[in-house]
Amino acid sequence: MNRLSSIRQQFTPSRINIYFSVACFFSPPVLGSVVSFVFNGGGLWSVLLIASGKRRFNVDRAMMALTIAIYAYCASNVLASIANGAIVNDARHLVPLVTFLFFPISYSTWSISQKTMLVRIIVLASMAACFGALLLAVYQQYRFDMRAEGGAGNAIVFAEVLCLAVLMCGAGAVSGLEKYRIALICAALGGTIAIIYSGTRIVWLALLIAGIAILLINQQRLKGRNAARILLLLAAIAVAIAILGFQTIAGRIEFLHSDWDALAAHGDHTTALGSRVALWDIGLKAFRERPLFGHGVGATSSLIKQGFQEQFGMDEGFSHFHNGFLTTLVQAGILGALTLAAIFVVAARNAALVLRDSADPIERFGATMIVVLVITYLTAGMTGILIGHDILDSVFMVFLVSGTYLASGRQAALVEAETTLPANGQAVPSMTEAPSKTEALTPPPATTR
Numbered sequence: 466m467n468r469l470s471s472i473r474q475q476f477t478p479s480r481i482n483i484y485f486s487v488a489c490f491f492s493p494p495v496l497g498s499v500v501s502f503v504f505n506g507g508g509l510w511s512v513l514l515i516a517s518g519k520r521r522f523n524v525d526r527a528m529m530a531l532t533i534a535i536y537a538y539c540a541s542n543v544l545a546s547i548a549n550g551a552i553v554n555d556a557r558h559l560v561p562l563v564t565f566l567f568f569p570i571s572y573s574t575w576s577i578s579q580k581t582m583l584v585r586i587i588v589l590a591s592m593a594a595c596f597g598a599l600l601l602a603v604y605q606q607y608r609f610d611m612r613a614e615g616g617a618g619n620a621i622v623f624a625e626v627l628c629l630a631v632l633m634c635g636a637g638a639v640s641g642l643e644k645y646r647i648a649l650i651c652a653a654l655g656g657t658i659a660i661i662y663s664g665t666r667i668v669w670l671a672l673l674i675a676g677i678a679i680l681l682i683n684q685q686r687l688k689g690r691n692a693a694r695i696l697l698l699l700a701a702i703a704v705a706i707a708i709l710g711f712q713t714i715a716g717r718i719e720f721l722h723s724d725w726d727a728l729a730a731h732g733d734h735t736t737a738l739g740s741r742v743a744l745w746d747i748g749l750k751a752f753r754e755r756p757l758f759g760h761g762v763g764a765t766s767s768l769i770k771q772g773f774q775e776q777f778g779m780d781e782g783f784s785h786f787h788n789g790f791l792t793t794l795v796q797a798g799i800l801g802a803l804t805l806a807a808i809f810v811v812a813a814r815n816a817a818l819v820l821r822d823s824a825d826p827i828e829r830f831g832a833t834m835i836v837v838l839v840i841t842y843l844t845a846g847m848t849g850i851l852i853g854h855d856i857l858d859s860v861f862m863v864f865l866v867s868g869t870y871l872a873s874g875r876q877a878a879l880v881e882a883e884t885t886l887p888a889n890g891q892a893v894p895s896m897t898e899a900p901s902k903t904e905a906l907t908p909p910p911a912t913t914r
Contacts, residue, residue, distance in 0.1 A: 508567030789851020831871025
């Protein structure tokens with residue numbers, strides 16, 4: 466009986482949220498699509514919990530604004546397929562939108578977590594992900610002489626999700642919320658080296674821009690001795706990166722230079738750069754043909770294949786146009802692109818308001834998560850995938866849900882009481898019990914907001 470009680474305590478809602486959060490933040494660069502199964506599985510489970518009355522929607526202004534933007538984007542994609550008379554053929558391409566529809570549901574169940582615990586999980590799971598990704602990258606680089614792709618199976622996706630893990634380590638180190646600063650900095654360095662081994666140049670730029678943003682957000686903490694230490698650490702990291710990644714960086718830059726020369730001098734579209742330019746040309750032509758509703762989400766591959774054959778005399782096939790907004794313009798037209806942009810605008814605005822008005826370190830950490838998410842995805846999406854990949858979509862939702870909750874949300878109370886029964890048969894609260902309704906209604910400590 467005691468053993469059964471112990472097992473039940475390990476699977477209370479609060480502990481399940483802990484395991485779920487660890488999996489969501491550790492798995493993307495190391496285990497790849499596992500994060501998709503975890504997040505979407507959690508979303509389905511959350512639907513059942515809400516339907517059964519065991520959870521309630523946790524609604525706040527920031528969450529509602531994002532929900533409206535996300536649902537408008539999903540609706541624009543469905544509308545595009547209907548306008549093109551392709552709703553049946555496009556059905557399987559529309560299924561991945563379910564990941565986005567889970568946003569308010571996952572937000573409501575994730576927000577039973579204590580904020581301090583969630584921040585610690587995010588930082589430490591990201592640290593473990595960086596070390597794991599480094600081991601995979603080194604093995605792939607030196608054993609198979611290939612661009613590192615970790616567990617994601619794609620170098621670009623691997624670099625993008627690992628970039629977020631690196632930035633979480635950096636944010637944890639400079640925000641003062643986590644005491645293992647040296648370990649976090651070492652993890653960030655290891656993750657950065659793994660990103661370099663991926664050879665994904667655009668993510669190198671995203672990492673630099675987002676890293677500067679983190680320093681600016683935390684500039685009040687980086688004064689005096691702290692500033693000197695940070696500068697020394699940054700210099701040491703730069704030297705380590707230059708030594709360990711010089712060959713890869715130099716090779717990728719030379720590769721880009723040769724592609725540029727081939728394209729400018731001979732109009733060669735067979736190179737990586739040439740293929741991207743050809744894709745953008747094909748995409749813009751397809752957008753001009755149907756600017757309002759686009760061609761539908763299922764038409765992309767056929768449009769690209771046809772465009773390469775007719776415009777460049779090449780037999781090439783891609784699943785997207787290597788530019789996130791151009792892909793959306795072709796698939797869902799102007800309406801789709803505007804609603805997609807609205808998601809990023811609303812998320813950035815929510816973060817900006819918190820950074821302007823709040824001095825609470827946890828709220829500012831949540832806002833920082835949103836800022837680096839927006840920077841990373843928009844930068845990487847200029848020459849790659851913005852959304853539309855199972856790993857990227859799930860990670861986008863993971864950061865958006867948890868970042869919005871930490872920045873602007875309030876912890877939700879459980880509907881059912883989590884209790885354990887002692888020998889006398891009287892119920893007592895569990896150690897992992899969420900705050901009571903009375904506690905949940907108590908206003909949080911005032912901030913400078």
